[in-house]
Amino acid sequence: MKRTHHCNELRPEHAGQSVTLSGWVHSRRDLGGVLFIDVRDREGRTQTVFDPSDLSAELFEAATHLHSESVVEISGKVRLRPGETENAKIATGMVEVMVQSMTVLNAADVLPFPVDDPEIAAKVNEELRLQYRYLDLRRPELMRNIRLRSRIATAARVHMEAQGFLEIETPTLFKSTPEGAREFLVPSRVHPGEFYALPQSPQQYKQILMASGVEKYFQLARCYRDEDLRADRQPEFTQVDIEASFFEREDIYALIEGLLKRIWKVALDQEIQTPFKRISFEEAMNRFGIDKPDARFGMEIVDMTDDFKESQFKVFSGVVGKGGVVKALNAKGLACVTQGQMETMTNFAISHGAKGLAYIKVENGEWKSPIVKFFSEAEKEALKSKLAIEEGDLILFAADQWLTACEILGRIRLYAADVLKQQGKLVIDPSVFEFLWVIEFPLLAFDKEMNRWYSSHHPFTAPVAEDVDFLVSDPKRVRGQHYDIVVNGVELGGGSIRIHQPDVQRAVFKDVLQLDDETIKSRFGYMLEAFRYGCPPHGGIALGFDRLIALLCGTESIRDVIAFPKTAKGTDLMAQSPAPVEARQLRDLHIQTRVPQKKESAPVEKEA
RNA sequence: GGGGGCGUAGCUCAAUCGGUUAGAGCGCUGCCCUGUCACGGCAGAGGUUGCGGGUUCGAGUCCCGUCGCUCCCGCCA
Numbered sequence: 249m250k251r252t253h254h255c256n257e258l259r260p261e262h263a264g265q266s267v268t269l270s271g272w273v274h275s276r277r278d279l280g281g282v283l284f285i286d287v288r289d290r291e292g293r294t295q296t297v298f299d300p301s302d303l304s305a306e307l308f309e310a311a312t313h314l315h316s317e318s319v320v321e322i323s324g325k326v327r328l329r330p331g332e333t334e335n336a337k338i339a340t341g342m343v344e345v346m347v348q349s350m351t352v353l354n355a356a357d358v359l360p361f362p363v364d365d366p367e368i369a370a371k372v373n374e375e376l377r378l379q380y381r382y383l384d385l386r387r388p389e390l391m392r393n394i395r396l397r398s399r400i401a402t403a404a405r406v407h408m409e410a411q412g413f414l415e416i417e418t419p420t421l422f423k424s425t426p427e428g429a430r431e432f433l434v435p436s437r438v439h440p441g442e443f444y445a446l447p448q449s450p451q452q453y454k455q456i457l458m459a460s461g462v463e464k465y466f467q468l469a470r471c472y473r474d475e476d477l478r479a480d481r482q483p484e485f486t487q488v489d490i491e492a493s494f495f496e497r498e499d500i501y502a503l504i505e506g507l508l509k510r511i512w513k514v515a516l517d518q519e520i521q522t523p524f525k526r527i528s529f530e531e532a533m534n535r536f537g538i539d540k541p542d543a544r545f546g547m548e549i550v551d552m553t554d555d556f557k558e559s560q561f562k563v564f565s566g567v568v569g570k571g572g573v574v575k576a577l578n579a580k581g582l583a584c585v586t587q588g589q590m591e592t593m594t595n596f597a598i599s600h601g602a603k604g605l606a607y608i609k610v611e612n613g614e615w616k617s618p619i620v621k622f623f624s625e626a627e628k629e630a631l632k633s634k635l636a637i638e639e640g641d642l643i644l645f646a647a648d649q650w651l652t653a654c655e656i657l658g659r660i661r662l663y664a665a666d667v668l669k670q671q672g673k674l675v676i677d678p679s680v681f682e683f684l685w686v687i688e689f690p691l692l693a694f695d696k697e698m699n700r701w702y703s704s705h706h707p708f709t710a711p712v713a714e715d716v717d718f719l720v721s722d723p724k725r726v727r728g729q730h731y732d733i734v735v736n737g738v739e740l741g742g743g744s745i746r747i748h749q750p751d752v753q754r755a756v757f758k759d760v761l762q763l764d765d766e767t768i769k770s771r772f773g774y775m776l777e778a779f780r781y782g783c784p785p786h787g788g789i790a791l792g793f794d795r796l797i798a799l800l801c802g803t804e805s806i807r808d809v810i811a812f813p814k815t816a817k818g819t820d821l822m823a824q825s826p827a828p829v830e831a832r833q834l835r836d837l838h839i840q841t842r843v844p845q846k847k848e849s850a851p852v853e854k855e856a
Numbered sequence: 857g858g859g860g861g862c863g864u865a866g867c868u869c870a871a872u873c874g875g876u877u878a879g880a881g882c883g884c885u886g887c888c889c890u891g892u893c894a895c896g897g898c899a900g901a902g903g904u905u906g907c908g909g910g911u912u913c914g915a916g917u918c919c920c921g922u923c924g925c926u927c928c929c930g931c932c933a
Binding site: 275277278279280281282283284286295297299300301315316329330332333335337338341358359360361362364365368369371372373374375376378425427428429430448449451473474475476477478479481599702703704705706707708709815816817819821 | 857862863866867868882883884888889890891892893894895896924925926927928929930931932933
């Protein structure tokens with residue numbers, strides 16, 4: 249390699265040295281007689297000076313016509329910049345390189361979009377940026393994210409290694425499992441008509457590793473789910489996957505708190521406070537209306553059930569009579585809500601099955617509301633004191649079954665906070681991270697359409713010991729040994745202590761989830777078998793690595809922390825995948841495709 | 857599967873109620889310029905308004921369809 253220094257290295261003490269820089273033409277300033285080219289590499293940039301009196305006409309001419317992002321190797325002498333021409337904006341701004349020779353390693357065409365101006369580049373259509381991802385990645389903002397990702401991966405490995413964990417790779421070609429996310433399938437050539445599935449997570453393999461006596465396993469595991477995407481979801485993503493034997497919940501909490509403490513230190517040089525607060529699922533729903541609370545601001549949900557159980561307002565008292573609840577939320581300072589915003593919030597309520605959204609606007613000392621006339625003095629007083637109502641507030645109500653009422657106000661709380669943020673009435677310090685353990689989830693949830701219970705986490709989650717007896721008799725009462733780690737309203741990860749007794753696991757599959765014997769045997773037989781031959785109690789957790797990095801980079805979309813992300817429809821705009829394959833490949837795989845004909849857009853018949 | 861937003865020059869955007877030859881900045885090309893660093897100056901090129909159809913004397917603008925990107929709901933054990 250001819251390069252002697254990188255582009256963020258030269259300082260006044262290098263003056264007089266002959267150096268060679270390699271990098272990209274970041275910018276060119278041609279003053280006619282003298283030409284400046286800033287050479288940029290991963291580390292930074294350095295100004296080089298082309299003086300025609302020192303250089304051949306050919307070289308000077310070539311430099312004059314270089315496009316941005318051409319790759320060059322430049323040799324020359326470092327010197328202090330002449331008086332008054334230092335540039336304080338860049339780290340190498342005290343010096344410059346007087347060019348003696350230049351090799352153009354790759355002459356770039358005119359670019360499809362600018363990469364040198366951060367403000368413009370950040371606004372360029374993402375479609376174009378994904379098509380030319382290699383250009384997008386050259387932008388310092390994106391490169392910084394990718395470098396941080398690498399440093400955090402290393403920090404995680406160092407931490408886990410120090411805690412005695414072994415990094416073990418598990419197969420990417422797995423088998424289909426009946427529960428959970430839709431899977432990507434891979435046809436087998438050797439076994440006609442049979443398929444592998446890409447793992448949604450290495451869950452079953454890591455439990456088998458516990459049966460194998462590994463005791464402590466971790467992996468930066470690639471996972472695949474064929475579900476519709478969001479800003480924080482990709483079809484392929486990475487988890488910090490962890491499993492340990494003889495661990496109880498407290499051991500997991502301590503391990504993860506230590507890991508995150510180290511990561512925050514490495515990434516942001518920030519000391520986070522441990523242990524993290526813990527909140528039960530029930531309390532999270534009661535206070536925040538969601539199982540991943542954003543606890544950085546107040547506006548908590550308040551229970552008004554007792555205050556309205558005898559109310560003249562039948563909409564409330566009727567619900568309470570049927571075992572429901574009355575909940576309220578004070579959107580502080582949002583009495584100025586627009587009709588459109590009110591409609592959005594009402595639609596949240598309606599989409600959860602409510603009839604509408606009751607509210608009180610507090611304006612000019614008055615309670616403006618279609619329902620307040622039905623309230624007694626005592627009821628108004630209860631609202632006033634429990635919700636700390638003041639001028640300018642907006643009070644929103646949900647009267648429904650417990651979970652529904654909580655969820656409605658949970659959605660509205662987050663929406664109201666967004667509106668207040670936009671108005672500048674709610675300010676959240678971006679450097680604050682509110683970590684929470686959410687615990688004591690119900691083990692099971694009921695699927696009304698399918699008329700059966702399903703695992704709210706996954707079917708390997710162990711019930712809380714004292715609830716085991718109710719597994720069949722009263723499933724909804726059973727709590728799982730499940731925990732989620734949540735920060736600022738983002739679910740960073742989750743896990744559980746697992747079932748390690750074959751009889752309990754079989755009972756969950758068969759008696760609770762109502763899987764038939766054949767399915768249990770074919771899908772989980774090897775696990776049940778492994779549990780019979782000396783399987784230690786164990787548990788684990790998986791952290792969403794992409795979300796973690798996005799959080800530390802301060803970006804909304806995980807596409808900004810993944811080198812080659814896919815679009816919302818799961819395509820790669822650069823490589824143009826997915827794509828059709830040769831008929832021969834399909835034949836080898838014993839596959840025939842049946843794609844419905846795309847309907848032609850029929851022209852509308854013109855009337856005579 | 858459902859709903860919202862977007863699509864005009866290479867890029868970012870404008871174009872009044874449907875009305876003249878679709879404009880601007882940046883970039884690009886050429887010329888000028890010896891201390892710039894968002895260099896500056898002069899001139900110029902560059903458009904299937906995503907695509908297809910319809911309404912209309914006339915469509916970037918209105919309607920229908922379609923494609924792509926994006927956000928949300930469902931979904932994601």
